Amino acid sequence: MKHIIDLKNVSFRYDTTVDEYQIDSVSFHVKQGEWLSIVGHNGSGKSTIVRLIDGLLEPESGEIVIDGIPLTRETVWENRSKIGIVFQNPDNQFVGATVEDDVAFGLENQGIPREEMLQRVEKAVEQVGMSAFKDREPSRLSGGQKQRVAIAGIIALRPQIIILDEATSMLDPEGREELMKVVRTLQSQFQLTVISITHDLAEIALSDRTLVFKKGRLESSMTPRELFSRDDLNQIGLDKPFSKQLQETLSEIFPLKQDYLTESELLDQLWEFL
Structure with a gap:
């Protein structure tokens, strides 16, 4: 199976006048269709690494390749179109007055023809189980429903990669379970690659592989079963x-x-x- 993402000796620091690197010589790959969890204490570099992958930050050194194309200032928009990010607080992502408007927003920005846009919106809202709420205001939805709408907005854009950046951390157990079922179904249906930054054990258990970050370095890569067998879970921020x-x-x-x-x-x- 081909690599959809490759990182080779990537380093990054927010302040170039100090020696402390937030990402220090990190290398790993992600296979197409894989579900990868990234875990570690706060400040370990988890969120920084996905912002580098999405081109929101530029590495000081090393190389990032997305679907065979090196990530550069010239290719950043092309590569970013292949990636959708769902953040911790969906309220920060909403721009439309209704669910339908919000899901359509990204498509309008891409200049998708109106007829195709309407079809994509309807299909995406249906796929996340929110068809009955398409005329509602996003702010009036529950936390789990809001995250479904956020995912619908991404699915409508048809990315190859979805990044869940602590996307379930503000949800109750039932909301987390429902959201994970939606993501798992979409992953299987569209062969999506999923990268999940999380502390949630049930979410980690769904993944194919887990990367453990410590102080900006990649400490290990293992299956969820191997991870849960460790005796030092508390030292990497997990129960x-x-x-x-x-x-x-x-x-x-x-x-x-x-x-x-x-x-x-x-x-x-x-x-x-x-």
């Missing part, structure tokens, strides 16, 4: 999954496997003993 906490408690009674187990796997092992 222990509930099933792991329960597994550790029950291990005092039952000879359970020591590797990370999902809730269903833990239940299967307990059934064997009972």
